[in-house]
Amino acid sequence: MSTTPRAARHIVQNEELLFEISEPGKAAYQLPELDVPPANVAALGERARSDIAGFPELSEIEIIRHFTRLSTWNYGVDTGLYPLGSCTMKYNPRVNEFVARLDAIAGAHPLQPEELSQGALRIMDLLSQYLLEICGMDAITLQPAAGAQGELTGILLIRAALQARGNARRLVLIPDSAHGTNPATAAIAGYEIAKLSSNAQGTVDMASLDRLMTDQVAALMLTNPNTLGIFEEDIHRIADLVHQRGGFLYMDGANMNALVGRARPGDFGVDVMHLNLHKTFSTPHGGGGPGSGPVAVKAELEPFLPTPVLTRRPNGALTLEEDRPHSIGRMRAFAGSFGMLVRALAYIMANGSDGLKQTTEDAVLNANYIRTRLKDVYALSYDTPTMHECVFSDKLQARKADVHTGDIAKRLIDYGFHPYTVSFPLIAPGAMMIEPTESASKRELDEFIAALRAIAQEVDTEPETVKTAPHTTRVSRMDEVAAARKPRLRWTED
């Protein structure tokens, strides 16, 4: 392993805002003489705005340099390991981008006639078939914009199915290890939340489930593997119990990177689940860009899927069917995040079934490598073998030197790594949640492990260095409370 530290000094210029370097009269474009009649702005009446002055005026190269310099302040999946637990920050293969940018695909319009859209519909159909095979489910919608919207879609489907049976029920059961979006989803869908405590192994406590699973419970929302990275080994018994009492089993499939090609939720009793294409299937995420959260269901829930539903006409042509009397309605415009569907399909086809299985195995191997190489210096929140991620706690460091998970995360930046996820899941106090994904090489994992071990040593010898990190970045600690409570998102002169 290389002994050269990853982080080093590098020229980073101070950057003024575009507003501050603006000079009147500069422009980054040149237009030919106007040779058509000018627009009749007066016709807009009151709606003609006159208050949009004050845009910065700059030349093209000034703009390019400004944004290029800013981009070098950033850290992304293309820069290095991005071990943000639960987020599956894997590499976005360039073949996905190549395919998504092909003229016929990038230029397709959602209002194009059906007979000219057969190729685009075929992409959706193929992806649907592959995802159903991977999940072991019967039907799917590709519409939801992200995991959270997939959850909402799934719970609305359950609600509709229960209503069709005569009683929508009142409660949704959610383990205390769940992602925050799960209770938010259930509440928005009109359900009350009943919290299910985890047992000492960090998994569902069967006795509590037995007690809470009444005839008022519409669904159990379960993440598997859960947010501690632990596979719910009782999953068959859990599913049986939920079904016996007339409820549905919803699986938050954000952690499918631990299962693809190895186990299928449909086979272990799941009725509805969402996938995060922007996690497991390598479409880009972060920065507020479009995600994609398809929802796969068992046959009983199929009649309620959002419209339109992709089907075939008697002549074999693909079509988007609107006439679905039991549908919960539309969740998103057009066909969802079509560009993400293309990328996910490219990823699946480029990997093939053997490649997808290998990906899963590598992701699990990488996480367990980190877990076993660090467990003598950081306390494990739960000492249960994990799948694609592992969760340590800051217990030892907090006790020794009052150093917390956030401090260690910030110090990792000085070693050249993106921090792990801090303080989540909530059932693991002082959580340090690490998900390397399959994208990391052994060499990079070893460097990451060496960095975390060095920081553990610093906690003993120079804890102040850790508590005041990062030291190598342009700005050190920010006032995170002020940033969250009083964000200043707009430039003003004062």
Ligand SMILES: *Cc1c(COP(=O)(O)O)cnc(C)c1O
């Ligand atoms: C990421 C994630 C979600 C939410 O997905 P979004 O696409 O961010 O809306 C839900 N549950 C778990 C476990 C996750 O990791």
